[in-house]
Amino acid sequence: MRRRSFLGLAVTGALTAPAVAHAAPPGERWVHTWTSMPQLTEPHNMPPPPFTDGELVMAGATLRQTVRVTVGGKRLRLRFNNAFGGAVLPLTAVTVALPAGGKAGVSAVQPGSVRRVTFNGRSSVDVRIGALVVSDPLDFALAPGTNLTVTAYLARGQASSSITSHPGSRTTSYLLAGDHVTAADLPGSTPTDHWYFLSGVEVLARKANGVVIIGDSLTDGRGSTTNGNDRWPDQLSERLPGVAVLNQAAGGNRVLDDGLGPSVLARLDRDLLAQSGVRKAILFEGVNDIGTAEPTAAAQQAVADDLIAAYQQIVDRAHAHDIEVFGATLLPFGGHDYDDPGGHREVARQSVNRWLRTSGTFDAVFDFDAVVRDPADPRRLHPVPDVGDHLHLNPAGYRMLAHAVPVKLLR
Numbered sequence: 001m002r003r004r005s006f007l008g009l010a011v012t013g014a015l016t017a018p019a020v021a022h023a024a025p026p027g028e029r030w031v032h033t034w035t036s037m038p039q040l041t042e043p044h045n046m047p048p049p050p051f052t053d054g055e056l057v058m059a060g061a062t063l064r065q066t067v068r069v070t071v072g073g074k075r076l077r078l079r080f081n082n083a084f085g086g087a088v089l090p091l092t093a094v095t096v097a098l099p100a101g102g103k104a105g106v107s108a109v110q111p112g113s114v115r116r117v118t119f120n121g122r123s124s125v126d127v128r129i130g131a132l133v134v135s136d137p138l139d140f141a142l143a144p145g146t147n148l149t150v151t152a153y154l155a156r157g158q159a160s161s162s163i164t165s166h167p168g169s170r171t172t173s174y175l176l177a178g179d180h181v182t183a184a185d186l187p188g189s190t191p192t193d194h195w196y197f198l199s200g201v202e203v204l205a206r207k208a209n210g211v212v213i214i215g216d217s218l219t220d221g222r223g224s225t226t227n228g229n230d231r232w233p234d235q236l237s238e239r240l241p242g243v244a245v246l247n248q249a250a251g252g253n254r255v256l257d258d259g260l261g262p263s264v265l266a267r268l269d270r271d272l273l274a275q276s277g278v279r280k281a282i283l284f285e286g287v288n289d290i291g292t293a294e295p296t297a298a299a300q301q302a303v304a305d306d307l308i309a310a311y312q313q314i315v316d317r318a319h320a321h322d323i324e325v326f327g328a329t330l331l332p333f334g335g336h337d338y339d340d341p342g343g344h345r346e347v348a349r350q351s352v353n354r355w356l357r358t359s360g361t362f363d364a365v366f367d368f369d370a371v372v373r374d375p376a377d378p379r380r381l382h383p384v385p386d387v388g389d390h391l392h393l394n395p396a397g398y399r400m401l402a403h404a405v406p407v408k409l410l411r
Contacts, residue, residue, distance in 0.1 A: 024204055025204075027206055028204050028205060028206045029204070029205070029276075029277060030077070030202045030203070030204055030205075030276045030277065031071060031073075031202060031203060031204075031205045031208045031209070031210055031244050031276055031277030032200055032201070032202050032210055032244055032246050032275050032276045032277060032278070033069040033070050033071045033072070033073070033076075033142070033201055033202065033203045033205075033244050034067045034068065034069050034070065034148075034200065034201040034246070035199060035200045035201075035212075035246040035247065035248055035271075035275065036067075036166035036169070036195050036198070036199055036200075036247070036248075037166060037199075037220075037247075037248045037249060037250045037253075037261060037267070037271055038081045038083045038084065038164045038165075038166065038199050038261075038270075039084065039164070039165060039166060039167065039250055039260065039261040040084035040162060040163075040164070040261070041084070041162075041163050041164065041165040041167065041194075041196075042167065042260075043161075045165065045167040045194055046161070046163070047061075047175055047192060047194075047196070048175075048190055048192060050177075051175045051190070052161070054161070055159060055160055055161050056157045056158070056159055057157055057158045057159075057160070057161065057163050058154045058157050058158060058175070058196075059154065059155075059156060059157025060154070060155060060157065060177060060178065061153070061154060061157070061175055061176065061177055061178075062151060062152070062153045062175070062176045062177075062178060062179060062180040062181060062183075062186065062189075063151065063152045063153075063154070063173060063174070063175055063196060063197075064107055064149060064150075064151045064173060064174045064175075064176075064180075064186055064189070065149070065150050065151075065169075065171070065173040065174075065195055065196070065198060066099050066103075066104050066105055066106065066147050066148065066149050066150075066171060066172075066173075067147065067148055067150065067171070067195075067198070067201060068104060068145070068146070068147050068148075068229045068234065069142050069144070069145070069146060069147075069148055069201060069203070070144065070145065070237045070240075070243070070244045070245045070246070071144050071203060071205055071208045071210075071242060071243065071244045072141075072142045072143045072144040072145075072146070072203060072205075073141075073142055073203025073204050073205045073208075074139065074140075074141050074142075074203075074204065075137045075138060075139055075140065075203065075204040076096070076137070076138055076140050076142060076148075076201060076202065076203050076204075077134055077135045077136065077137050077138065077201075077202050078094070078096070078117060078134070078135040078150060078198065078200070078201055078202075079132055079133070079134055079135075079198070079199050079200030079201070079202070080094075080125075080127055080132060080133050080135075080152075080197050080198055080199070081127075081132040081164050081197060081198075081199035081200075082127040082128065082129060082130065082131055082132065082164055082197070083130060083131075083132065083164050083199075083270070084162055084163065084164045085127070085129055085130070085158060085160060085162060085163055085164055086129070086160030086161070086162030086163075087129065087158055087159040087160035087162075088126045088127065088128055088129060088158070088159075089126070089127040089154075089158050089163075089164075089197060090124070090125075090126050090127075090154060090155070090156045090157075090158065091119075091124060091125050091126075091127065091133075091152055091153075091154065091197075092123075092124045092152075092153045092154055092155040092156070092179070093116070093123055093124060093152070093153045093179065093181045094116070094117040094123075094135070094150070094151065094152045094153075094181065095114050095115060095116050095117060095150075095151045095181045095182055096114075096115055096117060096138065096140055096148060096149065096150055096151075097109035097110065097113045097114040097115070097148075097149045097151070098110040098113040098146070098147075098148070098149065099147050099148075099149045100185075102146060102147055103147065103227070104147045104171050104172075104227045104228075104229055105171050105172035105173075105226070105227035106172075107174040107185055107186040107187075107189055107191075108184060108185040108186075109149050109184060109185070111184055114181075114182050114184075115138060115140055116181075116182075117135045117136070117138060118135065118136045118138075119133060119135055119136060120136065121136065127197075132199065134202075137204065142203060144241060144242075145237065145238070148201060150198055150201075151180070151181045152181070152197065152198075153179045153180070153181045155179070163196065163197075164196070164197060164199075165194055165195060165196045165197070166194065166195040166196075166199070166250070167194045167251075168217070168220040168221065168222070168250060168251045169193055169194050169195040170193070170220075170221045170224055170225070170226050170227070170228075170229075170231070171193065171195065171226070171227055171229075172191050172192070172193050172226065172227055173191070173192050173193070173194060173195060173196070174186050174189040174190065174191055174192075175189060175190045175192060176188065176189035176190070193226060200275075202276050202277075205277075207242070208242060208243070208244060208277060209243060209244065209277055209278070209279040209280070210243070210244035210245075210246050210275060210276070210277045210278040210279065210280075211240075211243060211244070211245055211246065211278065211279070211280040211281065211282060211410050212246045212248050212271070212272045212275055212278050212280075212281045212282070213233050213245065213246065213247055213248060213249060213281070213282045213284065214248050214249065214264055214268075214271065214272060214281060214282070214283050214284070214285060214314075215247075215248075215249035215253070215282075215283075215284040215285045216249055216250065216251060216252065216253045216254070216284075216285050216287065216288050217249070217250075217251035217252065217253075217392060218232075218249075218284065218287075218331065218391075218392060218393065219231065219232065219233060219247060219249035219284055219285075220247070220249040220250050220251045220253075221234075221398070222251055222387075222392040223387035223389075223392040223393050223394050223395075223397070223398075224394075224395055224398060225395055228395065230395040230398060230399075231247065231398055232393075232398035232399070232401040232402045233245050233246075233247045233249075233402075234247075235398060235399050235401075235402035235403075236401075236402040236405055236407075238402075239402065239403070239405075239407050240407055240410055240411065242411070243410055243411060244277060244278075246275060246278070248271040248272065248275075249285075252288060253285065253288065254285070254286075254288045254289045254292070255285050255286050255289050255307055255310050255311075255314075256289050256303070256306055256307065256310055257289070259288055259292070264283075264285055264310070264314065265310055265313065265314070268314060268317060268318075272318065272323070273317070273318070273321050273323075278323060279322070279323060279324065280323060280324045280325075280326070280409075280410055281318055281323055281324070281325045281326070282325075282326045282327075282328060282366070282405075283311065283314060283325060283326070283327050283328065283362075284327075284328035284366075284368065286307050286311075286330050286352060287330045287331065287333065287338070287349070287391075289303055289306075289307055290303055290304070290307075290330070290338070290345050290348045290349055290352070291333065291336075291337075291338030291345060293345075293348075295340030295341075295342060295344050295345055296342075296344060297342075297344050297347075299344075300344040300345055300347060300348035301348070301351075303348055304348040304351045304352050307352050308352065308355050308359075311327065311356075311361060311362075312361055315361055315362060324363040325362055325363055326362055326363055326364045326365065326366060326409065327356050327361070327362035327364075327365045327366070328356075328365065328366045328367075328368045329353040329356050329357065329365065329366070329367050329368050329369035329370070330349050330352060330353055330368075330369060331368060331369055331372060331373070331381065331391070331393075332346075332349070332369065332372075332373050332374075332378065332379050332380050332381055333345075333349075333381075333390060333391045334346070334377065334379035334380035334381075334390060335380055335390035336389060336390040336391040338391065339379075339390075346379055353369055363409075364406070364409055366404055366405055366406075367404070368401050368404060371400050371401060371404045372385045372393065372397055372400055372401070381393070381397075384396065384397070385397025385398075385400055
């Protein structure tokens with residue numbers, strides 16, 4: 001076993017211990033309990049004025065966000081991400097707390113629950129361009145399925161209009177000028193339905209594993225209830241006590257090429273393989289690749305073939321890390337803008353789904369298509385789960401997906 005050496009200390013004869021011990025105790029390990037897929041923030045998803053001022057973002061501002069954890073634990077740590085930042089992200093102070101009433105998307109916290117977060121023993125940290133930072137472990141009990149409030153203050157702000165966020169939070173955050181990280185409430189704050197900078201919460205747990213769900217807007221929750229936590233991964237988590245269900249999806253995302261956020265092929269290492277405690281993955285993505293390719297027979301044949309090859313790559317890369325991968329069939333989109341008069345995109349969808357069902361490449365396949373399609377017209381969603389645009393689902397539809405997953409495969 002390699003020994004760690006401490007050099008250059010002979011003059012004083014003293015060794016300085018690390019400020020904080022980050023190793024997990026025997027029998028326990030760090031497991032992600034919540035994640036959001038980092039993205040480059042589009043101009044219309046930037047913090048509203050005055051919190052974006054030219055190239056300066058959130059200068060002298062407090063940002064309060066809530067997230068819903070899946071598995072619980074007695075210790076936690078946070079991950080802040082500057083993957084797409086054009087400048088250093090300077091976090092001046094950070095706290096965690098329990099939200100008032102245990103609710104998502106509220107600006108108030110429970111009195112006496114606020115705790116300060118440190119980074120290598122310091123209250124502040126600069127997250128370098130393209131990097132992420134993990135906070136020190138903090139004794140803070142979290143029950144499964146509860147909401148957590150994370151508050152950050154940026155005294156200097158981030159000096160770039162390129163920042164990292166997750167626009168499709170379906171959860172309300174709050175911005176307020178000044179340092180209010182320990183405040184019980186933020187009266188007069190500005191609400192915004194986006195998450196910024198925060199990309200993960202980990203807990204120290206025993207015998208807990210995680211499942212990452214890789215997807216697009218159907219997993220990110222388009223059509224779900226703001227502050228309702230009723231996306232299909234949220235509802236699946238309710239059926240999986242003791243399993244961390246991690247949503248790594250973004251609206252508009254694609255498997256092959258960048259869309260809103262990097263493609264799955266480009267982000268797989270960051271969003272799946274680098275996640276703590278993950279043993280399984282669900283891949284439910286590809287409809288945007290089909291829907292944005294030209295509606296010709298040749299173009300759709302090519303995208304179907306390329307998707308199949310990409311799925312094989314994803315499975316191979318995950319299996320190399322001992323991660324089981326479950327596929328999910330693509331939902332119908334008849335009546336949506338993706339529906340072309342010649343039906344070539346539907347042919348591609350059917351081709352991909354046929355391969356998913358029969359190839360044996362995945363460890364198992366969840367037939368979501370069969371669950372929500374209209375038996376009278378299989379090219380279309382059934383009216384009950386359809387949110388109205390003939391592509392996305394309402395909360396009842398997302399519940400149908402969540403209940404179509406054989407949970408014994410994920411335990």
